[in-house]
Amino acid sequence: MKKMMSRKKTKTSFKYLPLEIWTLILARMPGKTLLRFRSVCKPWCSIIDDPDFVHLHLQLCNTNNNSKNKLFVAFEVPESNRGRRCLMTIRRADTFRKTGHNLTSFQYYETPGSCNGLFLMSRLVDTKRELRLWNPSIRKSLLVPSCPIPSHLEDRTAFVLGFAPSTKEYKIIAITFDDTPGTHPKDMFFAVYTLSDQRWTVRKNELDVESSCFEHIFWSYFHPCTTVFLQGEVHSKAIDLYGGNKNHLISLDFDSEKFTFLEIPCFSDESYTMRKLFILGESVAVFSISEVNTSIWVLKIDGGKRVWTLWFSKPSSRDEFDFFKHHLYSKAFYYESDYGGCLIIEKKSYNIASGQVQERGKSMRKYVKLVTYSESLVLHKGYGAQDDDDVFPVD
Structure with a gap:
């Protein structure tokens, strides 16, 4: 009798947990599990569909997806079939082994x-x-309406995806400029797509940017291997922004939709230097390597101003320099291994302190592109998104 009363009491307590506690519990569940939980009861459905819950769920997932637990989506393309069919897998940063998540193989997308x-x-x-x-x-996707790009600029437009923290709005910003002979250099095309209303708005000639910088801005964002997203800004790097062969960090703020520029530091004795942007903790970092020196600079806020702090420096070797020269157009990701900090580039990891390069993912196809993976509920409701199987064509 006592045992039965105990069970009844437990069930009653479980049923009447405050919604705040249920919110914190559910926010730690995987996205696909939460989609099934929406059918359990109306209170759960209401919690999961709330935009604030979607944001909380993402924050907790990003906290768990730290340097040691980082996951990637690997886009693998075989050499003999490059440009048509792509195999996608989710892999761990520490072992490069596949997780239990299975993704659809589909006709190749950039x-x-x-x-x-x-x-x-x-x-x-x-x-x-x-x-x-x-x-x-x-496993959902949404077709974006055609961007109102002038037809002759269709193939040379940079599309940048980002998030505006103040409005919790996802945006795509399209950037290009017309360099057709006879056109004025101020003719830069700038359009913004917002997910909430699913439409484009043209912002032509509203940028507070020197016209001489348009070409450098465009090319820096045209190559996604040079960009990183952090705290509402997509950062990229450009050379010769104001002349003088200097590297600059370009930051596109998705709240204000404005650009800011900051010179990237270097050692005075450096000759040819290669640089890669990556995220280090909660900061943007720049890895620089020449035949003489290797350094990492971290962007900090000091008195409201952005300043570079030297985080790491050591002499470089010819082998290290050649490795990064060979992977000039590959994106870098920071990972904290048991042997120290590493940069993951394609299927290889580079130990920052020792300079050693380790082959990873030997079973993977030859051409691999990595993109950081995170659990998210964005697109689950209210946007008309479709299931993967209904969208991506399979060979």
Whole structure:
């Protein structure tokens, strides 16, 4: 009798947990599990569908997806079939082994950017650029309306995906400029797509930027291997922004939709230097390597101003320099291994302190592109997103 009363009391307490406690419990569940939990009861459905819950869920997932637990989506393309069919797998940073998540293989899309677990996918269809927002954790994607790009600029437009923290709004910003002979250099095309209303707005000639910088801005964002997203800004790097062969960090703020520029430091005795942007903790960092020196500079806020702090420095070797020269257009990710900090580049890891390079993912296909993976509920409701199987064509 006492045992039965104890069970009854437990069930009653479980049923009447405050919604705040249920919110914290559910926010720690995987995205696909939460989609099933929406059918359990109306209170759970109401919690999961709340935009604030979607944001909380993402914050907790990002906290868990730290340097040691980092996951990637690996886009693998075989050498003999490059440009058509792509195999996607989710892999751990420490071992490069596949997780239990299975993703659809589909006709090859480019990946201009990713942000908060949301991917921007791009491909040409009958000479037109098709854009999709894709969430791999819940297997849903959304077709983006055609961007109002002038037809002669269709193939040379940079699409940048980001998130505006103040409005909790996901945006795609399209950037290009017209360098057709006879055009004025101030003719820069700038359009913004907002996920909430699913439409584009043209912002032509509203940028407070020198016209001489347009070309450098465009090319820096046209190559996604040079960009990183952090705290509402997509950062990239450019050379010769104001002349003088100096590197600059370009930051595109998704709240204000404005650019800011900051010179990237270097040692005075450096000759040819290669640089890669990456995220180090909660800061943007720049890895620099020449035949003489290796250094890492971290961007900090001091008295309201952005300043560079030297975080690491050592002499470099010819082998290290040649490794990064060979991977000039590959993106770098920071990972904290048992042997110290590493940069992951394609299927290899580079130990920052020792300079040793280790082959990873030997079973993977030859051409591999990595994109940071995060659990997210974005697109699960209210946008008309489709399931993966209904969208991505499979060979």
